[in-house]
Amino acid sequence: MQRSRLTLSIAAIALGVASVLGAAAKDRDNPRQARASLDGAAVFQRYCGQCHAERYPTERIQSKWTIIATHMRVRGQLTGQEAVAVLRYLQDNARQEESAPQAAASAGEEARP
Amino acid sequence: MRRMTTVTCAATCMLGSLLAGPLPAQGPLDWGGDRFLLTGYAFAGSRSPAGEEVEVFGLSPILLVRPGDRVLVEIEPELELAATREGRTERELELERAIEYAHVDLLLHDNLTVLAGRWLTPVGVFVEKLHPAWINKLPTAPILYGHDGLLPVNQVGLQLRGGALVGAEAKLNYAFFASTGPQLGAHGGEEGGEGMEEGAGEAMPEEPEEVAFEESWTDNNSSPAFGGRLGFSPRSRLEVGGSFFRGAYDDDGDFSLTYVGADAEYRLELVELRGEYLRRTQETGAGDMTLTGVYAQGALKLSIVPLMFLNPTELVLRYGRLSGEGTSSQAAVGLNYALTSRSFLRLALTSDDVPDAEGRTNRLYLSLAHGL
Numbered sequence: 001m002q003r004s005r006l007t008l009s010i011a012a013i014a015l016g017v018a019s020v021l022g023a024a025a026k027d028r029d030n031p032r033q034a035r036a037s038l039d040g041a042a043v044f045q046r047y048c049g050q051c052h053a054e055r056y057p058t059e060r061i062q063s064k065w066t067i068i069a070t071h072m073r074v075r076g077q078l079t080g081q082e083a084v085a086v087l088r089y090l091q092d093n094a095r096q097e098e099s100a101p102q103a104a105a106s107a108g109e110e111a112r113p
Numbered sequence: 114m115r116r117m118t119t120v121t122c123a124a125t126c127m128l129g130s131l132l133a134g135p136l137p138a139q140g141p142l143d144w145g146g147d148r149f150l151l152t153g154y155a156f157a158g159s160r161s162p163a164g165e166e167v168e169v170f171g172l173s174p175i176l177l178v179r180p181g182d183r184v185l186v187e188i189e190p191e192l193e194l195a196a197t198r199e200g201r202t203e204r205e206l207e208l209e210r211a212i213e214y215a216h217v218d219l220l221l222h223d224n225l226t227v228l229a230g231r232w233l234t235p236v237g238v239f240v241e242k243l244h245p246a247w248i249n250k251l252p253t254a255p256i257l258y259g260h261d262g263l264l265p266v267n268q269v270g271l272q273l274r275g276g277a278l279v280g281a282e283a284k285l286n287y288a289f290f291a292s293t294g295p296q297l298g299a300h301g302g303e304e305g306g307e308g309m310e311e312g313a314g315e316a317m318p319e320e321p322e323e324v325a326f327e328e329s330w331t332d333n334n335s336s337p338a339f340g341g342r343l344g345f346s347p348r349s350r351l352e353v354g355g356s357f358f359r360g361a362y363d364d365d366g367d368f369s370l371t372y373v374g375a376d377a378e379y380r381l382e383l384v385e386l387r388g389e390y391l392r393r394t395q396e397t398g399a400g401d402m403t404l405t406g407v408y409a410q411g412a413l414k415l416s417i418v419p420l421m422f423l424n425p426t427e428l429v430l431r432y433g434r435l436s437g438e439g440t441s442s443q444a445a446v447g448l449n450y451a452l453t454s455r456s457f458l459r460l461a462l463t464s465d466d467v468p469d470a471e472g473r474t475n476r477l478y479l480s481l482a483h484g485l
Binding site: 055056070074076078079080 | 146228247
């Protein structure tokens, strides 16, 4: 009884994953449709706002969006293509990373009354 | 009074740090390039009347390490300061610690990621995606979820998850898992720590009222649990999903818990509607016992009101019901004020109706939540 339940569960999971991967393969056969949905700003608006308030791309420097996009790709179940599109959008609008002398200079600017 | 002072100080510190000035060009958490990130969230709050226990401060740092392009390590420890009141005057502050999740992700395919370790249970949506204090639109969890809810918050095992575009706009997403499964035991409260370990499996299945899920990393029987969620989004702003979870919970693996759930979400420009349903069937020596929980939540952005100060405010309504041998319900109304895109001041009034209680219990919550 336990074994048949186990087999049934594994079969159901395999079927589920196969159907999703199958759908993805079908989507790749129609790249024009796939590309149409991969505007980074649209992907950002669709998935990020689904759970939480949309964050500003300027909140992070470019390199940090890379790791956050990976984290949210997993949590938000984005496809690899969607994650790349949203990362490109975030990095294009992110704060610029500064070298140490630049950071010190800008800190001095901010401190000036 | 001391608790209120603690909360007020914590809230003031957080608010002060938020409003102190613009973000520096390069912040203190920006080291580590694209391989390391420390993020997370924190909250401070209070409730009146306090009741038996209330969480007054919480910090959940999230450590993300990306050793390679296809590997991610995610760890979220959770620290919560809970105030417990015994009698009319005696109060106690207690620090509660937990590991919310700790897993390794392998990004094997455009549409498939494998998770190994301890992860949030992907049944329904709230536990996995909406529970963080800075995301949850109310200071409380829906009546069927949370740490004392129907569902174990985390599982240890393997999970396959991902999504796939179907056509121009539709999207399928999935999360399927095999885990060590649920097990009985006390959790939280006074019997935390090692006492919880000792309590594992001691509750007999004939005593269904003892059901509580233990914060455990190990299995108590040889039967793995299986489950997952399949979601379908026909277009942006609309998603429906179905969940399933089954696993033996007793030491001998003879009795199982089975969950069946459904969820839906619909968003417009200013309105967000969501709801979840979850049914838990517990096999016991005395027959099956079923608990059914449901909640519906609506949020309206008050930017439709032509008053400048209401622009960042959101009105939230939620109703939840838990039915078994008796029926409990909770109605909540709240106001969210967005200080920034990641900082929220929340004021909420909840009204609970539980069996054997005299009348409804009303509580007022005030909290400040910040996503790092």
